[in-house]
Amino acid sequence: MIGQLATETGWSIDYILDKVNVVTLQLMMADxxxxxxxxxxxxxxxxxxxxxxxxxxxxxxxTDKTNTTKGMNPMEFFTHYAIKD
Incomplete structure (x- = not known):
């Protein structure tokens, strides 16, 4: 039972034995x-x-013409500016 809970929750066995009460463990096993x-x-x-x-x-x-390169393909971007220059 404890091994299955440790596998399912990722808790260490020491944590389960020391920090979690028995009623909570029983409810977890029922769920x-x-x-x-x-x-x-x-x-x-x-x-x-x-x-x-x-x-x-x-x-x-x-609507802003200054930012017409937004979402542009990188190849198109560099081709566009290489031709401009």
């Missing part, structure tokens, strides 16, 4: 079968979220 780890997004979902954020970032029109 372990019902605990569901948070769902981590898969790689494709992360990519879709990043693409959506990029679309939102690029959808804002810039």
């Amino acid at each position: 372990i079968p019902h605990w569901v780890p948070p769902q981590k997004p898969d790689l494709m979902q992360q990519i879709r979220e990043m693409e959506e954020r990029e679309k939102q970032r690029n959808s804002h029109t810039q």
Whole structure:
């Protein structure tokens, strides 16, 4: 029981034995079968979220003409200024 709690919580065995009372340990053991780890997004979902954020970032029109390079591809940026000079 203590080993399982140490594995699940990351607490040391000494901490569990010395600092956590028995009632709390029993309640934790009763809850372990019902605990569901948070769902981590898969790689494709992360990519879709990043693409959506990029679309939102690029959808804002810039009214300030002095900052026309914001969000520009680095290659385009250097090509643009290399041609200007």
